[in-house]
Amino acid sequence: MNEESEKEISRRKFFVRLSLGVAGLGAAAAAIPVVSALIAPLLEKKNQQWRTVGKLDDFQTGTTNFVTFINADPKPYAGVTAKSAAWLRRTDQKNFIAFAANCTHLGCPVRWEKEAHLFMCPCHGGVYYADGTVAGGPPPFPLTKYQVRVFNNEVQIKTAPVPITHIGSKSV
Amino acid sequence: MRKTLNKIWNWVDDRTGITENVVPIMKHPVPPKATWAYVFGSAVLFCFILQVITGIALSLLYQPSSKDAYQSLIFITNTAKFGNVLRGIHYYGASAMIILVGIHMIRVYLTASYKFPREMNWISGVILLLCTIFMGFTGQLLRWDSNGVWSSVVAAEQLGRTPFIGKYLARFLLGGDTIGAQSLSRFYSYHVFMVPAMIFIFVGIHLYLVIRNGISEPPKAGRLIDPKTYRVWYKNMLKEKGVPFWPNAAWRDTLFSAIIIICIIGAAVIFGPPALSGKPDPAVLTTSPTPDWYMVPFFALFALMPHKIESVSMLLGPVLTVVILFSIPFISNRGERSPIKRPWAIYGVICVTVFVISLLVVGLKAPWSPHFNTKQLPLSAIKSTNPDSTIVQGVHLFYAKGCEYCHKINRYGGLDGPDLTTIGRRLSIQELKVRIVNGGKNMPAYGGILTKEEMNNIVAFLASQN
Numbered sequence: 001m002n003e004e005s006e007k008e009i010s011r012r013k014f015f016v017r018l019s020l021g022v023a024g025l026g027a028a029a030a031a032i033p034v035v036s037a038l039i040a041p042l043l044e045k046k047n048q049q050w051r052t053v054g055k056l057d058d059f060q061t062g063t064t065n066f067v068t069f070i071n072a073d074p075k076p077y078a079g080v081t082a083k084s085a086a087w088l089r090r091t092d093q094k095n096f097i098a099f100a101a102n103c104t105h106l107g108c109p110v111r112w113e114k115e116a117h118l119f120m121c122p123c124h125g126g127v128y129y130a131d132g133t134v135a136g137g138p139p140p141f142p143l144t145k146y147q148v149r150v151f152n153n154e155v156q157i158k159t160a161p162v163p164i165t166h167i168g169s170k171s172v
Numbered sequence: 173m174r175k176t177l178n179k180i181w182n183w184v185d186d187r188t189g190i191t192e193n194v195v196p197i198m199k200h201p202v203p204p205k206a207t208w209a210y211v212f213g214s215a216v217l218f219c220f221i222l223q224v225i226t227g228i229a230l231s232l233l234y235q236p237s238s239k240d241a242y243q244s245l246i247f248i249t250n251t252a253k254f255g256n257v258l259r260g261i262h263y264y265g266a267s268a269m270i271i272l273v274g275i276h277m278i279r280v281y282l283t284a285s286y287k288f289p290r291e292m293n294w295i296s297g298v299i300l301l302l303c304t305i306f307m308g309f310t311g312q313l314l315r316w317d318s319n320g321v322w323s324s325v326v327a328a329e330q331l332g333r334t335p336f337i338g339k340y341l342a343r344f345l346l347g348g349d350t351i352g353a354q355s356l357s358r359f360y361s362y363h364v365f366m367v368p369a370m371i372f373i374f375v376g377i378h379l380y381l382v383i384r385n386g387i388s389e390p391p392k393a394g395r396l397i398d399p400k401t402y403r404v405w406y407k408n409m410l411k412e413k414g415v416p417f418w419p420n421a422a423w424r425d426t427l428f429s430a431i432i433i434i435c436i437i438g439a440a441v442i443f444g445p446p447a448l449s450g451k452p453d454p455a456v457l458t459t460s461p462t463p464d465w466y467m468v469p470f471f472a473l474f475a476l477m478p479h480k481i482e483s484v485s486m487l488l489g490p491v492l493t494v495v496i497l498f499s500i501p502f503i504s505n506r507g508e509r510s511p512i513k514r515p516w517a518i519y520g521v522i523c524v525t526v527f528v529i530s531l532l533v534v535g536l537k538a539p540w541s542p543h544f545n546t547k548q549l550p551l552s553a554i555k556s557t558n559p560d561s562t563i564v565q566g567v568h569l570f571y572a573k574g575c576e577y578c579h580k581i582n583r584y585g586g587l588d589g590p591d592l593t594t595i596g597r598r599l600s601i602q603e604l605k606v607r608i609v610n611g612g613k614n615m616p617a618y619g620g621i622l623t624k625e626e627m628n629n630i631v632a633f634l635a636s637q638n
Contacts, residue, residue: 041347041354042340068455075353079239081321084350085455101457106474107329108322109457111544116574117621122460123326124475125540125578125588127616135616137540138479161349162325164332164342165483 047072050149050156053088059096059155064089064112064130067098072159086146086157087112087119089130098146098157099132104165105139119143141165201414202421203389209283210387210421211428212276217375218429219269222436223307224368226262233258234314236360238353241316242452249448260440266308268436270466273304278521281500284509285388288399291501293385296378298497303371305466310363312464314356318450321351322461324359325454333486351454386410387421391509399506460541469528472535539587540614542577546585553582555596556636566633569626573618581637589615596638604631 036043051069059065067088074082087099087110099119103110108123118135119128126137133142144163149156185191233252235244248255277297280286286294309327313320328342347354386406415421450459463471477485511518548571556563570576578588599607605627611617622630 039344041343044348046349066457071350071352073348073352077237077239078353079237080451080453080455081238081351081353081355083453083455085457102325102329105329107325108461109459111457113574115572118574118616120542120544120574120577122541122544123471125542125614127614129616129620136611136614138475138482140479140482159349161339161343162328162346162351164329164339 044073046161047159049073049159050151051159052151052154052156053086053098054155056150056153056155059088059090061090061092064114066112067157069157069159084159085109087143088148088155088157094150096148096150096155097132098148100144100146100160100163102144102163103139104134104141104143104163105137107162110143197383198418198422199416200383201410202387202417203409204413204415205390206387206421207390208424208428209279209390211425212272212279214425215429215432216269216272216276218433219265219272219436220371220375222265222433223262223269226258226265227364227368229258230262231364236314236357236364238316238351238356238452241314241356242448245315245317245448249445256444257437257440259445260443261437262311263445264436264439264443266311267466268432269304270308272432273301277301278525282511282514282517282521283388283391284397284511284514284517286501286505287397287507287509288402288505290381290385290388291505293378293381294501295498296374296381298494300371300374300378301497302494303367303374307363307367307371308464308466310359310367312467313359314363315446315448316356316452317448318452318456318459319461319463321452321454322459323463323467324351324355326461326463330486333483335487387417388509391511393508393510393513395510396508397506458544460544462538465532465536468535469531472531472538475538475540476531476534537587541586542574542588543586544577546571546576549576549581549584553584554633554636555594555638556633559633559636562629562632563636565629566631566636569622569630570633573622573626573630575630578615592634592637594637596635599634601631601635604634 049072053067053069054065065088066085068083068085070082071078071084085101087101089097089099091097099110101109103121103123103126105121105124105126108121108126110119110121110126110128112119117130119130119132121127121137121139124138126139127135128139128143129135131142132145134140144160146160147158149158230248233244233248233255235241245259248259250256252258280294280297309323313324324346328345331341331345332338334341343349345358346352347358389406389409446464449462450456462468473489474482474486508514549567551559551564551567554563554567559567570579570581576585578586580587580591581593595604607615608622608627608630609617609619611619618627
């Protein structure tokens with residue numbers, strides 16, 4: 001092999017590497033905003049808000065009430081999907097418990113059966129007592145609770161992500 | 173005129189190479205006797221094309237936004253000309269695709285067509301199977317009624333059981349902490365762009381591999397696959413006995429696919445699309461989420477498996493299934509192909525099919541779900557012919573306290589608990605009280621819920637059921 005052709009080969013090698021390198025750079029630059037859009041939910045700042053769900057006098061001691069509120073960060077185009085619901089139980093003059101409506105088994109909406117004093121899940125037959133503990137069926141944990149406070153004579157719930165049951169998780 | 177047309181065709185043909193390149197592919201030799209067992213794969217392809225076309229048509233009428241999608245579905249179903257039929261075709265097309273993918277896969281497995289040299293055909297097929305299931309699931313979500321909303325929550329919960337990253341996966345799926353504005357946009361992107369693109373790519377690969385490796389010849393007991401000699405043998409066999417794919421083999425594919433598509437359209441016209449459940453409001457809690465039929469076996473499995481192993485099996489089940497499917501051609505890629513000589517293959521297929529169909533049947537019945545819409549027992553349906561006030565009260569309480577949601581008496585009530593029509597014959601008053609106070613298994617303990625009088629009334633009623 002003479003010197004000339006060796007030079008030729010190293011030139012070609014250089015251009016091949018250059019072209020692949022520049023193409024890779026271009027792909028990477030385009031990928032950054034694309035991947036950001038894909039994983040957007042993981043990049044968003046987590047946000048929690050206190051939401052008023054009623055006046056203190058709206059809830060009688062010993063009752064469990066259906067309340068709705070708007071999620072922490074509703075987009076203007078969310079429509080009805082901005083809403084969440086919870087079961088608010090007034091335990092005494094000062095104290096409330098707010099149960100998430102999601103069954104801890106697979107997240108289906110539990111409903112409060114007023115006469116029976118039970119929460120029941122339509123999906124796989126999960127049942128909970130009025131205090132949220134499991135009464136029967138597949139749920140592995142008691143109903144998840146939201147934080148509640150009384151503020152200016154109004155009852156407020158702190159928004160939270162959909163409660164996700166995972167191995168080792170416990171109710172708050 | 174004819175001359176001019178001929179001239180134009182010759183020019184196009186010369187510049188594009190259709191006769192030179194495409195015709196040989198259409199006419200490539202295939203093994204003889206590859207008959208009706210071989211039509212399912214192409215039927216899936218034609219169903220997919222039908223799905224693409226009807227999907228594009230639906231996208232002309234659909235609003236992919238969390239806020240408006242439901243309204244646009246009502247418009248498609250009730251107002252748009254043939255919108256109802258269009259939705260129906262897309263739904264029954266999806267159903268047919270899932271069934272035909274299953275049959276195609278069973279056929280390939282039973283005739284061991286995945287063996288040498290077609291391992292990659294199988295692997296690309298498994299990827300297409302997973303894409304098809306994912307399309308079925310996301311398609312159900314795009315209906316964006318209460319079922320769609322709650323199905324996505326259920327899916328997020330399942331992903332959430334993954335150790336360590338579960339919470340992030342759930343958040344990723346929902347597009348945020350909760351269902352909201354981002355959720356539907358993401359499902360739409362998956363269902364309409366990302367996964368279809370994957371399907372196009374892998375259908376391309378799958379078909380290329382069918383051409384490259386040839387259609388597997390119908391197996392014959394005793395004719396073994398030896399990777400060292402198979403390719404030469406196959407080539408010679410085609411040379412001697414091969415028939416052109418078009419039209420000798422392809423007419424069956426065409427006919428079968430056409431019949432399937434006509435059946436799909438017929439079902440859409442006759443039965444219509446699945447009804448929409450309520451609006452997509454996560455704050456409406458009186459909804460009973462029910463998945464489309466092809467998701468029902470999974471849903472049933474979660475009701476029936478022992479609750480203790482649930483978290484583990486929710487993760488390991490799908491992972492193991494996928495690993496096993498991918499490894500099948502590597503476990504054995506040579507030797508016998510005939511199902512007659514592979515009885516365990518037949519046994520395995522029967523077991524899996526019976527398992528899935530049983531889950532489907534029991535899942536459609538969902539005996540574990542409380543029957544919230546059951547009516548209070550009329551006095552004509554109880555055993556006591558002359559009930560006193562305690563029994564009448566008991567009948568009312570049996571309904572009001574939720575007993576009837578799960579227990580059947582006569583034709584009224586749910587299926588989760590034992591039928592109590594003749595419970596008075598089996599249990600004494602004392603035994604009834606013990607059961608009700610303590611509950612058990614899936615029954616709540618009513619000790620802290622019922623007053624003494626309520627308990628006595630219910631027991632009086634149940635004791636009279638003899």
